[in-house]
Amino acid sequence: MINIPRTIVLGHSGFKNVYPENTIIAFEKAIKAGADGIEFDVWLTKDGKLVTLHDGKFNMGNKVYYIKELSLNALRKLHPHGKFIPTVDELFERFPNSIFNIDVKDKEAVKPLLKLVEEFDSFDRVIFSSPSPEMLKLIREHSKEAKLGFSIVTETGIAKVALLKRNLNLYSLHVPLDGISYVGFPMFVALLKWARGLGIKVFMWNYEMDELFWLPRLKGLYDGIIADNAVKVLNLLELGVI
Template sequence: MTLIFAHRGYSAVYPENTMKAFREAEKAGADGIELDVQLTKDGEIVVIHDEKVDRTTNGRGHVKDLTLKELRKLDAGFHKKKIFSNHEPIPSLVEVLEWMRTNEMICNIELKNGVYPYEGMEDKVINLIREYEMKERIILSSFNHYSIVYCYRVAPEIETAPLFSEGLYMPWIYAQSIGAKSIHPKYTIAKNELIQMSEDYGIAVRPYTVNKEKEMHRLISTGCAGLITDNPVIAKKIREVYE
């Protein structure tokens, strides 16, 4: 069965990468969530996609230049104020893991360390995963494949998945070579043959960000392990057609 991961939570409707979006993804019947992590000025792991807070909050500046306390004051639901009046803080990874203790959700943590290397971030994330005993329910992904390889060497018990948006020749071989059990390609390059060959070699394929219904039909019928979408409700309805 193709698992449905809510991209930054149920972000088609709710403010991305907020606890509200994650809780609503669970209510919508998603199997898992996908989120992004960065490091604050005081070394805390926070859940936010961009290196700057400008697009998703009512604040300005870089995540790395603000403390957790300063970031928590910002409203991550600011741009969807017409729909949601509540203040939605930027979550810490600890907050997400605490919430995961109340459910069975799987979580794909994307390490956002391509622009700023965020020294020590991998170790901090891995330590938290171990502390919360979540190794069976977490996948670590990144466009920074050096980071992915580091995670595999330090914590081989946690699944890793390289992200890529360009065509990669025989990605299942590449994945095996770096110890990754899965790959997360952009859906436009996740051709049916690539999915089938990878899955045959024991490499799970979870394309991102799949929002077109036609593509959901194609990927689910091809039998990919999972798909990452902004709209888990639509994906779930389409999956039911194939069950």
């Protein structure tokens, strides 16, 4: 299913910086805009529910709460966006034809997450991603068919790619546009070509760069975009700019 004959567009945390991240509102807006799927983060609650939150803790009323210490019901009552935080099984039910890039934040979430994906018979449309080689190794130990994505978050991350490809059968590399500011544009282009030459899918994502400026300049060097603004990126794709 992921073999779409064009660049794949996934909503970054749903619809990053426009709607509350990792919420059902953001996910629905991205899918309705025409995105092929969504990217989201996963943690496991105290009562064993897989929820879509970026961080393992949050502040509310001058108090710090940890996701792993709260039940789903308590989380939805206490978190600022609580009532809009879906469980992962709710996403599978609501978006049965969408691609999911799941950033696994919690190692205790690995086994229940893999079980859930198996129950929905959805290994063909899910990428399990992480910036941690140890997390990817753990996922691979429990599943031979999981598609693994390595997220680059440090300058040294690129040095681990070839080894991960060989040892874990890495499916994709998730590269931040921000890398351009660290290594320069020519070297960045060379690294993308090198990764694709290894038979690895390349997905671009963004932290602080202008994705609408840089994506056209990298056209042909990536297989997917984890888009901050799905609407604007899809417009560029329709125009053939990216």
